Amino acid sequence: MADEPLVLGIETSCDETGVGIVRGHTLLADAVASSVDEHARFGGVVPEVASRAHLEAMVPTIERALKDAGVAASDLDGISVTAGPGLAGALLVGVSAAKAYAYALGKPLYGVNHLASHICVDQLEHGPLPEPTMALLVSGGHSSLLLSSDITSDVRPLGATIDDAAGEAFDKIARVLNLGFPGGPVIDRYAKEGDPDAIAFPRGLTGPRDPAYDFSFSGLKTSVARWIEAKRAAGEDVPVRDVSASFQEAVVDVLTRKAVRACKDEGVDHLMIGGGVAANSRLRALAQERCEAAGIRLRVPRPKLCTDNGAMVAALGAEMVARNRSASAWDLSADSSLPVTETHVPGHTHDHDHVHETAKDNLYS
């Protein structure tokens, strides 16, 4: 079991109630109940609505995952759960469930980091993560460039958005265009029929003196909105397809440019892309093109594993078990702002884990 731990993972950081089951790097079940439809009319995720939905969906989703995987709860080697970052009240529902489940089954509990899970999920698709791996995480909640030498203990943030997350920008532009929520998939669809060069929208933080790995999408968002309003004010039709394509191009151009540059600067030959925006078809295509040109191997999981899900949490939990990381204590709490550097929330005892992490730090200092 040391190499191929059977782990059930629970994810409730936002609006998806996810329960996944993995055996080592093999995906056995990925059950997700989403409350996204309940949020659509609000144009964004409403925390209390999400938390209520998690409570109702949890037990049926665990049951479905066990059934899909064809395993008995008693066979599990551990339970992992997103301890943060995310919506505080939503996280707490998942953490409560995971603690109760682990305790009742007599299994170890692993509170893990949501962002590290987004990276680790690729092991289910493309096998063991290369060490180090560069990761570009893009979703409605985050836009970060992360470098990891060991996904269970060492994730180093290189850059992040200084204002909106990339997915947020998609949602906001979709709202301006009256395309509904969430904005990512619908803009992707319209963009396919539009001209990405039709309108020259700005590329944020790409000047010579700007931070190399940070992102900014707020200026782009304003610029797109202004352009649309000018058209409307002039009584002209807004070319939704061209606006979608040109806006999308501005986002993915900056994301891929900075990610490839980070790989080159750090001498890393693998780029992993995760998070909901990784489902964007243009992001995948442009990343592929630029990685190939730069001699970088691109790893992007299938879209269902890029959005929030329980399998990614199970994947990281399995890695924690395989690498003998300390389990979490029964007083594990949800931490809405858990730093990305804290890959998991170990219990109170300090064993060899600590030594190991120090050694890893030295590698990169």
Added chain:
Amino acid sequence: MLLLALDTATPAVTVALHDGSSVVAASSQVDARRHGELLLPAVDRVLAEAGVRLDAVTGIVVGVGPGPYTGLRVGLMTADTFGLALGVPVHGLCTLDGLAYAAEVDGPFVVATDARRKEVYWARYEDARTRVTEPAVDRPADIAEQVAGLPAVGAGAVLYPDTFPDARAPENVSAAALAALAAEKLGAGEELQAPRPLYLRRPDAQVPKNYKVVTPK
């Protein structure tokens, strides 16, 4: 019968084990902000004190509120998941009923807990076992007439003495009382309610204001 009872609908994180005739072990801690952290260790402590493992339990009893949502869900989610893992029934009880059961008041009275936002969760009781109104959430001043002259139990009564001048103990619910009430009802062949939360309010969800125009008109 071995019931594990828990409640997180008031500032108390409270756990008790009941064998059908009496409370075997119990724990109550008052900390409105740490329900999530405190509950599982409390369960572990109570079981250790009684010298039993969780899988010896024949049923879970949980307070379904009403209570502040975030804390309330900790107890319900824990109870639900225990039930799933152990394959035992999960029984819901109104948290206010637990307070009423522990109240030592003769004759009619009111139970009122803190609903925040200057409101109380409340219900009227004929006696310790008989609730005569549905649990509700209101501003104390708005229900003054309905509770006039009645003793009042719970932290909501202590908070609003103008409406509830005759406040009595206890302030917070105890799982021991909930367990005893459940044991009594189950012993009498009564069926308890499903373990679903009594929120009593719709979620705070405002439709975002119309998209803000950024170009000057």
